[in-house]
Amino acid sequence: MTQSNAAPDVAAGRLSDEEYARNFADLHPLLDPHEARVEADRCYFCHDAPCMQACPTSIDIPQFIRQISTGNPTGSAKTIYDQNILGGMCARVCPTETLCEQSCVREVAEGKPVKIGQLQRYATDHYMSTNDKTPYTRKAASSKRVAVVGAGPAGLACAHALAVEGHDIDLYDARAKAGGLNEFGIAAYKSVDNFAAREVDFILSIGGITLKAGQKLGTDIHLADLRSQYDAIFLSIGLGGVNDLGLENEAKDGVLNAVDYISELRQAKDLSSLPVGKRVVVIGGGMTAVDIAVQSRLLGAEDVTIAYRRGQDRMNASEYEQHLAQTNGVKILTWAQPKGLVAQNGHISGIELEKTRETGGALKGTGETVTLPADMVFKAVGQTLVPAVLNGSGPAPQIEKGRIVVDADRKTSLDDVWAGGDCVLGGEDLTVAAVEDGKIAAAAIHRALSA
Amino acid sequence: MADLRTNFVGIKSPNPFWLASAPPTDKAYNVVRAFQAGWGGVVWKTLGEDPPVVNVNGPRYGAIHGKDRHLIGFNNIELITDRPLEVNLQEIKQVKRDWKDRALVVSLMVPCEEKNWIDILKKVEDTEADGVELNFGCPHGMSERGMGSAVGQVPEYIEMVTRWCKQHTRMPVIVKLTPNITDIRKPAQAANAGGADAVSLINTINSIVGVDLDAMAPTPTIDGKGAHGGYCGPAVKPIALNMVAEIARDPVTHGLPISGIGGVTTWRDAAEFMALGAGTVQVCTAAMTYGFKVVQDMIEGLSDWMDSSGYTSIDQFVGKAVPNCSDWQHLNLNYIAKAKIDQDLCIKCGRCHIACEDTSHQAITSMFNGERHFEVIDEECVGCNLCVSVCPVENCITMEAMEAGSIDPRTGKKVDPTYANWTTHPNNPMAVTEAAE
Structure with a gap:
């Protein structure tokens, strides 16, 4: 047992300005034109390409790569945007190693897939650096009005597609800025240079979308009112709640929700103003756990451990993300679940972890414990839908397993309400899947409004 | 040396x-x-x-x-x-x-x-x-x-x-x-x-x-x-x-x-x-x-x-x-070859299929029993070598000569062991009775 009696060491400004800049630089720098052409030339332009099948938004990958190879990056970007208007962000955050690049025939043949994600970024960055607006023009005004609630990936994709069809959109978001997790979640080194906000501007440039920020569903706006004011509603409200550990001392200083801290980090003008513990323990096994663990290290934490209750192969974070954590010096402690939080003088000082074992699919504590000293403990054990925001004077959409139930068209149990993104049942918890939800719902809403 | x-x-x-x-x-x-x-x-x-x-x-x-x-x-x-x-x-x-x-x-x-x-x-x-x-x-x-x-x-x-x-x-x-x-x-x-x-x-x-x-x-x-x-x-x-x-x-x-x-x-x-x-x-x-x-x-x-x-x-x-080095008219028209795809080497890019399907003889499958699978249809293959040319994997597709005496599934005819060229072919208006080499 290595319990520390020292005062908690939580401090800002652990690094020099250069170190912050270096640590939070672009994870994958943009390919230069020659690199892009050479990489594009590796694509075999497969028939009925497996990569395209693997893309949740069905981007015509061989086509956009061929367009890079022929010296037509603008056309390439349009091919991407035709299926995924958030192609720029998806190029940065998609777990390509388990999607398109996993099914690339060159991955199968030689273990070296075409770098589809980086090529997609090359094309979309080229487009955004040479154009002010999306490549689409709106059709004639339909005089139909749609409320999109939540300006994350699903809401943005839905709003853009409906705007193209000539409908007028009010895009609500609880936060002061649009973008959702693109702006407030995901790791900073995946979206440098204010990309999330620039992409929002790019999408809104289509026209016909009025952003109404700082309007929280259930507080400032209500579903029943929206239904009476609009022809259709799209809910893309994400998961507003976070799971607790259910342990004593959870409210003590130094115990934080990972998503809150990441949100603060993403909005920080000066990273050196962010206090971070010298010793950090992260509870969880998903992308958020990796994001907070790696960023803690990059902010100067000396000792960062991810504690996950099952084996590494069961972590929701992709293998690539796990490697990223480990190459950044994060320890991944598996088969360990939180048992108790140790606090001193109102501040967390350590976490007691119990070893676990899985028997017959059930996870059980073995009774063996270890206590890690910790100046900060981050909770990254999942987020939840807050169903209360859907309640009000009128009926709420059907909820199951804590998520909104939708059909194949992303329609809820309410006739004029569609939903997509993380808040719906059966979602994949991926940006690209949220975009596809928004796209499908927009097509269904347009059909309904045109009927 | x-x-x-x-x-x-x-x-x-x-x-x-x-x-x-x-x-x-x-x-x-x-x-x-x-x-x-x-x-x-x-x-x-x-x-x-x-x-x-x-x-x-x-x-x-x-x-x-x-x-x-x-x-x-x-x-x-x-x-x-x-x-x-x-x-x-x-x-x-x-x-x-x-x-x-x-x-x-x-x-x-x-x-x-x-x-x-x-x-x-x-x-x-x-x-x-x-x-x-x-x-x-x-x-x-x-x-x-x-x-x-x-x-x-x-x-x-x-x-x-x-x-x-x-x-x-x-x-x-x-x-x-x-x-x-x-x-x-x-x-x-x-x-x-x-x-x-x-x-x-x-x-x-x-x-x-x-x-x-x-x-x-x-x-x-x-x-x-x-x-x-x-x-x-x-x-x-x-x-x-x-x-x-x-x-x-x-x-x-x-x-x-x-x-x-x-x-x-x-x-x-x-x-x-x-x-x-x-x-x-x-x-x-x-x-x-x-x-x-x-x-x-x-x-x-x-x-x-x-x-x-x-x-x-x-x-x-x-x-x-x-x-x-010969002239076209002296090539053996009785020589028959078929493309063959080595399924162990095939990486399933489908280029052979689409090249054949779009531009040639519709002689390569893309699906078989609901699976992505590329296989030569001998009944359609004219042995043109296009698939070999476009395949990105060396030696994955090869041209295999048919045995004399076997039946070419495309024509239903027996593979003739003798040499015969255009100079004697019945479709040639200038045909002669004995092949000139």
């Missing part, structure tokens, strides 16, 4: 790799570096009469590149040497004196007057060079002045100048041919009739290497304008191979020594030219792309291949593929 020494029309060199008449052989400095690197011989860049020509002062070269800037084709508008004749002659003399074991041939181009040729031949003889090569090939600049390919395109001129040269020099005369003609056999026959000791080919092909779409001008662009140049490099090799084979097969010129030129980049390229009848090869673009060191693997690679193939000297395989 195989013996790579060559004796080409009496000109000896330690290996068959010569540098072609071009910028790499324009002066002693370059030629000495080439000999130090191991080149067997050089053809000195074409000499003309004084005053020397001038070159453009803008770009002379243009190129076709692969995606990784791999040079595929090369174009030039450079003229013959732009240095004074006397300087070149002195250097040639000194280099030959210093490098007696290497071949040193001098390329020549002067106006089509007997006296002009007599004069320059005399000067070259004084250098003790091993031979001369008559440049009837350059397709740009010089041809506008009635020289180069302007001569090479008129067989009568070729014969006339060749005859003058043979009359007025004891040196071997090699005639360099232009490919910018319709039938390469005619100029070769003319050179032969004029008494040429050998021909060398091909010179460069008339070309515009590209168009600058902003300037709306051909590239390379000189002050807004471009002129056609001469194309060479790996891209022209198939054209050169055919022309070499045409001359080697022609009854009139069969046995006339050939120095093969055109895109030779590797030892294998050289071996292919030699198999079609070239006694030596001449290289330019490969050297201009990579430097003189490329000759080292040309020498070693050719030697290793000869060892592994059981050849101990060059003569044993020069021209060995010529008897197998």
